[in-house]
Amino acid sequence: MKHKGRFGTFGGFYVPEVLIPALEEIEAAFDRYSTDPRFISELDDLYRNYAGRPTPLYHARRFSQQVGFQVYIKREDLLHGGAHKVNNTLGQGLLAQYMGKTKLIAETGAGQHGLATAMIGALFGMETKIFMGVTDVRRQNVNVHKMRLCGAEVVSVSGGTGTLKDAINDALRYWTAHVQDTFYLFGTAGGPHPYPTIVKHFQKPIGVEARAQCLSQFGRLPDVVTACVGGGSNAIGIFSGFVNDPQVRIVGVEGGGKGLATGQHCATLTVGTVGVLHGAQTYILQDENGQIHETECISAGLDYPGVGPEHAWLKDTGRVEYLCVEDEAVLDAFEWFTRTEGILPALESSHALAWVMRQKGKLSPDTVVLVNLSGRGDKDIGIVEEHRPLKEMPA
């Protein structure tokens, strides 16, 4: 490897030897093409005309009235595929094309990254295999159907709890045996180097656009920027636009699940400890011996016992605050946001909205809070209905 892939002491590439040549190849290709004008203009065209960038920055007026301060929404939910994931899959997919790879594999939790990879597989005519935990296949069946319509094979992973962690394990194992013609399109800002760097690079447009939009729409930077954090790709995307603005408070919101005391959550940075998982040194949820915990969260996209290593570093340096909200508060936020704005937020993104709602009465009316709405909630309707059947809602 040319670079160490470290964020402070976090990151690195802790993988079996057989994967090192593949990671070196991707690192070299990324170094070469990410600055290549032809690659950049091709990707820019795809961002604009395929995915729908730039996404709007929207002043959520009625929601703002509810909470008593100004809430602006970065509308990544409006992207093709319904989430920020397409930013990364277009970038890595194009990289795979430039490298001459013919096959794509990816892991997925909520199915958003799987869908975004399946779309790009269809777009570039690449054979695509998506690894998805059996629990997630069940709770996100609409996305599974969409992936199959795009021509991807969905591999249902039954190991462990059948969630994102197990999907990553099996995708890594499959890649180990097929490294020569297969590109592993990693979905989150975690995993071994160079993935955290690559994923951040392709998610950076969120932060770059949002910062410029703030300046042009209301003439200053926001006071607070917040996003949900599972592996952390949408968060690193928007945070990267503001980390060098010390006056901007940055808050990452993790899945508190059924509550920290129950142990059923995925609040890795909030209560995890440092260890090594899936190729990176980072915060993880583990027992005292280093066995990885099973996680639980209402949103499949956050249900992961690790987190991108740059977030671990941003936590330790104190630049970003990380905390968590519980499932019930997330459902409240989902309902209130939908009712006040007519926008269905993904349950993942609803974590950030839940934290915003909790700031009611704590922030002055002119405070500007920027929320990254990483995805739309259509995929979550079934889960919401399970927890909060419509007939029980107040008229």
Add this chain to the structure above:
Amino acid sequence: MTDYRQIFASLKRSALIPFFVLGDPDSATSLELIKTAIDAGADILELGIPFSDPIADGPTIQKADLRALAKKITPAQALDLIAQATRYKPIPVGLLVYYNLVVQYGREKFFRDFKSAGGCSVLVADLSIDDADEIAPAAKAAGLDTVFMATPNTSDDRLQRIADMTTGFLYTVSTLGVTGARDTVSDLIEPLIRRIKAITKVPVCVGFGISNARQARQVADAGADGVIIGSAIVKIIEQNLDNRPKMRSEVRQFIAEIRKALE
């Protein structure tokens, strides 16, 4: 340090190296199986500490890890099993472990405790030579050899660096992929052994995908100093979970067969 080179040289044939997951299917049975393997002709043991997320392992060994973890075996108890095995009969023991377990145990203490259990060498499955400095000093201080992997897609200059970092033996992967029994031995193995032998005197052991006596012989004929057999043995355990005597007799018979093929 263990003089692995001396051990391999004195055998005058390829060494038989069975692999077990410590604590599979439970601690008592695991120890019995390891003793059985020693009695049946194992020259060296390769033992693994179960981990919840073993990304270098195929389904057979994953399941073994989960069986052992279901019985709540800890890394400390796994090391204690090694101590009991080496007390039964002195035999060189190589360890296969995932890095997070070492980190949480504490590197120095982990290597010291493994050494006092009678261990000889350590291979961290998800730690490459690029980060060898995170374990090599502590392993060396404890008197342990460090084993690293070489694979068919390892470049020549990297192979040289791997050989230079390796003090025990090179764990050579016979195929691209994870552990697991396979029908045929990869034709990638012979050229790889030749490449390694051309640049280093470090003994070369071959693992991943060797599942019967014929394949073991093939790998030995290709020039391997040792043949590591894991999933095929673990599979016997998996298939006989409801019959411990049969489990032991089949493991004994299988290992004796391989041993005979290597004579």
